[in-house]
Amino acid sequence: MAGDPAADAGRMSTSGTAPRTTSPLRQLGPNWYAAVMGTAIVASAGAALPVRPPGLRGACEAVWALSAVALAVLLVARAVHWARHPDQARRHLGDPAVAPFYGCAAMALLAVGGATLSVGSAVIGTGAAVAADAVLWTAGTVTGLAAAAGIPYLMVTRHRIEPGQASPVWLLPVVAPMVSAALGPALVPHLPSGQWQAAMVLACYALFGMSLLATLLILPAVFARLIHHGPLPLALTPALFLVLGPLGQSTTAVGNLADAAQGALPAPYAHAAAPFAVLYGTPVMGFALLWLVLAAAMVLRAFRQGMGFAMTWWAFTFPIGTCVTGAAALSRHTGLHALTWLSVGLYALLVTAWAVAAARTAHGLVSGRLLAAPRPAPQPLPAVRVRTT
Numbered sequence: 001m002a003g004d005p006a007a008d009a010g011r012m013s014t015s016g017t018a019p020r021t022t023s024p025l026r027q028l029g030p031n032w033y034a035a036v037m038g039t040a041i042v043a044s045a046g047a048a049l050p051v052r053p054p055g056l057r058g059a060c061e062a063v064w065a066l067s068a069v070a071l072a073v074l075l076v077a078r079a080v081h082w083a084r085h086p087d088q089a090r091r092h093l094g095d096p097a098v099a100p101f102y103g104c105a106a107m108a109l110l111a112v113g114g115a116t117l118s119v120g121s122a123v124i125g126t127g128a129a130v131a132a133d134a135v136l137w138t139a140g141t142v143t144g145l146a147a148a149a150g151i152p153y154l155m156v157t158r159h160r161i162e163p164g165q166a167s168p169v170w171l172l173p174v175v176a177p178m179v180s181a182a183l184g185p186a187l188v189p190h191l192p193s194g195q196w197q198a199a200m201v202l203a204c205y206a207l208f209g210m211s212l213l214a215t216l217l218i219l220p221a222v223f224a225r226l227i228h229h230g231p232l233p234l235a236l237t238p239a240l241f242l243v244l245g246p247l248g249q250s251t252t253a254v255g256n257l258a259d260a261a262q263g264a265l266p267a268p269y270a271h272a273a274a275p276f277a278v279l280y281g282t283p284v285m286g287f288a289l290l291w292l293v294l295a296a297a298m299v300l301r302a303f304r305q306g307m308g309f310a311m312t313w314w315a316f317t318f319p320i321g322t323c324v325t326g327a328a329a330l331s332r333h334t335g336l337h338a339l340t341w342l343s344v345g346l347y348a349l350l351v352t353a354w355a356v357a358a359a360r361t362a363h364g365l366v367s368g369r370l371l372a373a374p375r376p377a378p379q380p381l382p383a384v385r386v387r388t389t
Helices: 030-048 056-084 086-094 099-124 126-157 168-190 195-229 234-261 267-304 311-316 318-334 337-367
Strands: none
Touching (some): 030 099, 086 099, 099 126, 126 195, 168 195, 234 318, 267 318, 311 337, 318 337
16 A cells, blocks of 8 residues: 555655665565555455355465464564664654554454454364454554544644645544454454443444544545545555545445344344445445546556556555455345345455555565665756856
């Protein structure tokens, strides 16, 4: 996903000169969590599909294992980054183009936790999967709430944002609670009945509400920026797909909460949850498809103008994955075959996007390009005066 609008997001820096050290970890920003999110959603979205083609389960388990390993490695690497390069870490927090990516850390924890329960339970056992998901969901939710409140606070008090700089990246911190709302219901059956289950369901509805309203504050600013200031920079164009995240994830959340509400909430509210899931999710999914067409057209335009690979390409994965799970939830509640095939088509798009982004990222890591220090800004040549006689 995106970082600096004018450069590859995998090589974020707020300085125009090369850093004092060549350590690759110095350039490791929070945007790298997007790769973990985008990998985990391939597994969990595959498990959510209404159809079960042969070999899908085994493939999802392999991708889940890859996401879990990637999360563990990245958590250690980021801890080392903070310990050895605290100045760069503080610059990331002070950079309005980079700070929103701290929302990705929360969503990576949540995504791997959710995939562990939905896919990994067949590998490690239900008890271990529930325990792992409970830990990761709690850690991800706390981290997400801190990002959802803390990053906007920094944007207001410390960042200097000029008119026309609104970015879809701003959605990342405020979408994290929506991911908690979508994945929390899976833990409800494993909680004690009564107060515990009811509290979990209502807490997820509260997380859904805070994220939805915050998203509604940001989306108009993003669209106004596009209308008044034109397309995003080429490297940042894939970030337009981030708008799909809150749309697909909120549809997934209300669908999952409708399932969890049965038996957890009193009858009037439990009965109302399923109709709300359909009446909310259907128009939101319609808008998501409209935005998908717009974003795809903008990306095609950027390709024609020479857009190369950047870590922003991971924006093609997790947001599309949330649309897969959203369409699958609507299919489950309505029984419409059209929604089933919509989820399958979106999943094929997700797998393709993930394969391309993963291959290009692996190549960039092997070559060292993605973690290379940014090049110094070119210095202008001194002016030469020519005497005339």
